[in-house]
Amino acid sequence: xxxxxxxxxxxxxxxxxxxxxxxxxxxxxxxxxxxxxxxxxxxxxxxxxxxxxxxxxxxxxxxxxxxxxxxxxxxxxxxxxxxxxxxxxxxxxxxxxxxxxxxxxxxxxxxxxxxxxxxxxxxxxxxxxxxxxxxxxxxxxxxxxxxxxxxxxxxxxxxxxxxxxxxxxxxxxxxxxxxxxxxxxxxxxxxxxxxxxxxxxxxxxxxxxxxxxxxxxxxxxxxxxxxxxxxxxxxxxxxxxxxxxxxxxxxxxxxxxxxxxxxxxxxxxxxxxxxxxxxxxxxxxxxxxxxxxxxxxxxxxxxxxxxxxxxxxxxxxxxxxxxxxxxxxxxxxxxxxxxxxxxxxxxxxxxxxxxxxxxxxxxxxxxxxxxxxxxxxxxxxxxxxxxxxxxxxxxxxxxxxxxxxx
Amino acid sequence: xxxxxxxxxxxxxxxxxxxxxxxxxxxxxxxxxxxxxxxxxxxxxxxxxxxxxxxxxxxxxxxxxxxxxxxxxxxxxxxxxxxxxxxxxxxxxxxxxxxxxxxxxxxxxxxxxxxxxxxxxxxxxxxxxxxxxxxxxxxxxxxxxxxxxxxxxxxxxxxxxxxxxxxxxxxxxxxxxxxxxxxxxxxxxxxxxxxxxxxxxxxxxxxxxxxxxxxxxxxxxxxxxxxxxxxxxxxxxxxxxxxxxxxxxxxxxxxxxxxxxxxxxxxxxxxxxxxxxxxxxxxxxxxxxxxxxxxxxxxxxxxxxxxxxxxxxxxxxxxxxxxxxxxxxxxxxxxxxxxxxxxxxxxxxxxxxxxxxxxxxxxxxxxxxxxxxxxxxxxxxxxxxxxxxxxxxxxxxxxxxxxxxxxxxxxxxxxxxxxxxxxxxxxxxxxxxxxxxx
Numbered sequence: 001x002x003x004x005x006x007x008x009x010x011x012x013x014x015x016x017x018x019x020x021x022x023x024x025x026x027x028x029x030x031x032x033x034x035x036x037x038x039x040x041x042x043x044x045x046x047x048x049x050x051x052x053x054x055x056x057x058x059x060x061x062x063x064x065x066x067x068x069x070x071x072x073x074x075x076x077x078x079x080x081x082x083x084x085x086x087x088x089x090x091x092x093x094x095x096x097x098x099x100x101x102x103x104x105x106x107x108x109x110x111x112x113x114x115x116x117x118x119x120x121x122x123x124x125x126x127x128x129x130x131x132x133x134x135x136x137x138x139x140x141x142x143x144x145x146x147x148x149x150x151x152x153x154x155x156x157x158x159x160x161x162x163x164x165x166x167x168x169x170x171x172x173x174x175x176x177x178x179x180x181x182x183x184x185x186x187x188x189x190x191x192x193x194x195x196x197x198x199x200x201x202x203x204x205x206x207x208x209x210x211x212x213x214x215x216x217x218x219x220x221x222x223x224x225x226x227x228x229x230x231x232x233x234x235x236x237x238x239x240x241x242x243x244x245x246x247x248x249x250x251x252x253x254x255x256x257x258x259x260x261x262x263x264x265x266x267x268x269x270x271x272x273x274x275x276x277x278x279x280x281x282x283x284x285x286x287x288x289x290x291x292x293x294x295x296x297x298x299x300x301x302x303x304x305x306x307x308x309x310x311x312x313x314x315x316x317x318x319x320x321x322x323x324x325x326x327x328x329x330x331x332x333x334x335x336x337x338x339x340x341x342x343x344x345x346x347x348x349x350x351x352x353x354x355x356x357x358x359x360x361x362x363x364x365x366x367x368x369x370x371x372x373x374x375x376x377x378x379x380x381x382x383x384x385x386x387x388x389x390x391x392x393x394x395x396x397x398x399x400x401x402x403x404x405x406x
Numbered sequence: 407x408x409x410x411x412x413x414x415x416x417x418x419x420x421x422x423x424x425x426x427x428x429x430x431x432x433x434x435x436x437x438x439x440x441x442x443x444x445x446x447x448x449x450x451x452x453x454x455x456x457x458x459x460x461x462x463x464x465x466x467x468x469x470x471x472x473x474x475x476x477x478x479x480x481x482x483x484x485x486x487x488x489x490x491x492x493x494x495x496x497x498x499x500x501x502x503x504x505x506x507x508x509x510x511x512x513x514x515x516x517x518x519x520x521x522x523x524x525x526x527x528x529x530x531x532x533x534x535x536x537x538x539x540x541x542x543x544x545x546x547x548x549x550x551x552x553x554x555x556x557x558x559x560x561x562x563x564x565x566x567x568x569x570x571x572x573x574x575x576x577x578x579x580x581x582x583x584x585x586x587x588x589x590x591x592x593x594x595x596x597x598x599x600x601x602x603x604x605x606x607x608x609x610x611x612x613x614x615x616x617x618x619x620x621x622x623x624x625x626x627x628x629x630x631x632x633x634x635x636x637x638x639x640x641x642x643x644x645x646x647x648x649x650x651x652x653x654x655x656x657x658x659x660x661x662x663x664x665x666x667x668x669x670x671x672x673x674x675x676x677x678x679x680x681x682x683x684x685x686x687x688x689x690x691x692x693x694x695x696x697x698x699x700x701x702x703x704x705x706x707x708x709x710x711x712x713x714x715x716x717x718x719x720x721x722x723x724x725x726x727x728x729x730x731x732x733x734x735x736x737x738x739x740x741x742x743x744x745x746x747x748x749x750x751x752x753x754x755x756x757x758x759x760x761x762x763x764x765x766x767x768x769x770x771x772x773x774x775x776x777x778x779x780x781x782x783x784x785x786x787x788x789x790x791x792x793x794x795x796x797x798x799x800x801x802x803x804x805x806x807x808x809x810x811x812x813x814x815x816x817x818x819x820x821x822x823x824x825x826x827x828x829x830x831x832x833x834x835x836x837x838x839x840x841x842x843x844x
């Protein structure tokens with residue numbers, strides 16, 4: 001199809017044509033960035049977490065006498081283990097995604113803490129049975145043995161006195177890139193170091209603690225004999241039983257420590273709470289995208305309809321001179337295609353610019369380049385869909401219009 | 407004449423209802439989205455204590471030296487125990503308070519009641535007058551209670567309701583962590599957002615107000631541990647809460663009230679003098695690197711306004727822009743279609759100004775209609791931000807008269823602006839040419 005007449009016509013309607021181009025450019029720019037942000041946040045919500053998320057509940061006991069912890073913790077664990085359906089229990093200091101953290105900087109040697117840029121790491125402590133209760137997945141090495149739990153007491157400055165540790169795969173890769181982590185020493189402070197005996201599949205930390213997406217999996221696990229810091233009980237059962245297990249567990253612990261505050265939740269609830277903000281941001285961005293696409297589509301319909309109305313006579317003349325309905329339809333579709341093309345070209349540049357601006361000011365990441373053509377195709381489709389109605393009406397103009405004056 | 411234009415506009419809008427509805431919808435959605443985001447943004451970026459924020463300052467002392475600074479040279483955003491207590495002892499500002507977050511458990515009187523966790527802060531007596539904290543019953547404790555480590559507390563009205571059924575409980579006793587404390591004051595409703603006196607903990611926006619306040623040194627003596635963040639540049643040498651007090655870990659918030667520029671300057675000099683004194687005594691091996699920001703600058707430096715809120719505001723304004731461009735296009739389509747009518751009016755002697763008034767009136771009508779729709783949608787939007795935004799922030803977004811007026815104003819001004827170019831084009835219609843071709 002010859003597109004020269006289209007250009008000639010558009011030159012006569014520079015402003016309406018310019019408006020369509022501008023509208024599509026803006027829509028393309030906002031859409032690309034909004035969809036990119038949506039994608040990033042959905043990605044954030046699906047980062048792997050190698051524990052039995054569906055099967056565990058956690059119950060926290062606060063306000064008991066710390067001096068009695070050595071007796072209280074085993075008693076509580078035994079009581080929880082008796083609940084029918086419970087497959088494993090353990091006491092821990094922190095829970096993944098619970099937003100209440102316990103963090104240390106971990107180095108590969110003494111004296112490195114202040115000199116080198118050491119990673120800030122979530123420090124999980126748990127009693128015997130911790131790996132089974134959480135459902136941790138061992139990749140290399142081994143879990144702790146009974147003696148290692150029994151030997152580890154909480155010393156000065158809240159560091160366990162044991163000498164062994166598990167690390168996540170991501171932390172192992174961060175501390176000893178390209179090497180086996182087994183047998184290496186992880187230093188916390190200048191006096192405490194732990195031999196890595198096992199590497200486990202990535203587990204999330206309670207919060208990112210300023211380490212960003214990469215550090216979300218940096219965690220170290222240390223064994224501990226019963227102590228007051230182990231005030232959260234992880235109870236694992238079949239997913240179908242967990243509601244009842246949670247209720248029974250809370251009731252039992254309340255009965256055992258009548259003066260304590262006992263609170264419990266399923267891990268699914270913990271996860272939902274953690275990502276509530278992210279989910280809502282996704283919802284709001286999606287809403288804006290839908291409204292904007294609708295507004296853009298209606299704008300194209302409106303302007304093209306006006307255009308068709310203005311050009312009824314020309315259309316009639318073309319029809320009288322032998323143009324088919326298909327020709328007229330295709331004329332408006334091609335015109336729309338050209339306008340959209342100009343719009344998305346401008347829009348892609350704008351989208352890129354906005355992304356760079358957001359990166360500088362709001363800690364956003366760089367948008368992958370494929371978002372730009374994807375946004376372009378989406379708007380091309382939208383434009384073609386929007387133009388069908390007005391183009392049909394144009395094609396329906398009868399040739400006889402040409403013979404009427406005005 | 408204006409009434410006539412209104413009638414003309416109404417008639418013209420009725421003639422092409424589809425186009426009119428499109429414009430009204432576009433304006434309505436654009437205004438609603440941007441106003442809803444704006445209400446949230448305004449809520450989180452507002453000044454929590456506008457009448458006094460210029461007199462409230464947060465001092466920062468560089469007790470960690472070069473190795474503990476941020477890349478931009480910023481010292482820690484909280485204080486260690488040594489400095490906080492030293493500054494309180496020197497007492498150089500008009501009012502000042504060190505504070506730390508506590509979460510003691512309260513044992514209600516009466517059998518069978520479960521103990522409950524409450525949150526609060528351990529503060530000095532000047533905290534209350536400094537921040538204009540409103541009291542319902544009683545008052546703050548006295549300066550001598552601070553030094554004597556008196557067993558007193560101030561509770562908020564919610565806890566008062568829970569423990570004492572809302573009656574004047576001054577003089578009654580509350581059991582915190584197994585110790586009895588005498589209530590000296592009950593706060594009226596007070597839950598400033600952001601919780602500006604301690605933004606390091608909880609990021610500034612916390613749903614629940616502090617339930618209990620107790621004298622700083624009383625809490626220290628009773629061994630009520632810090633429930634807020636603790637940051638250390640080295641492992642503490644002693645264990646427990648006492649170890650934390652002797653360590654260089656930072657966990658204490660600090661705020662001072664300074665009335666004028668001279669007082670601010672004097673306090674700056676004092677802080678630098680304090681740091682130099684520490685340098686002389688060998689505790690610091692670096693020159694003073696203190697900060698003294700007023701409250702708005704402090705909130706800015708701590709990034710209290712979540713960046714998500716700013717991004718969603720940008721996105722919403724992007725949407726409004728798209729809607730406006732859309733309206734310009736549609737108005738243009740509408741007005742140019744009527745060049746014949748304009749030609750007749752001009753030929754009959756109407757000046758350009760009359761055409762302007764007529765078409766801007768019509769644009770304004772679209773704006774008002776869009777604005778009203780926008781108002782309704784904004785209302786719905788603000789009511790439903792709860793499921794779109796974090797709960798603690800959503801609670802702050804409120805619909806008020808100024809927001810509604812702003813929404814209407816934005817709609818009308820935006821539409822009239824959008825109508826300017828189409829009107830200019832319309833008023834440029836050559837009467838003779840139009841009459842001839844018809």
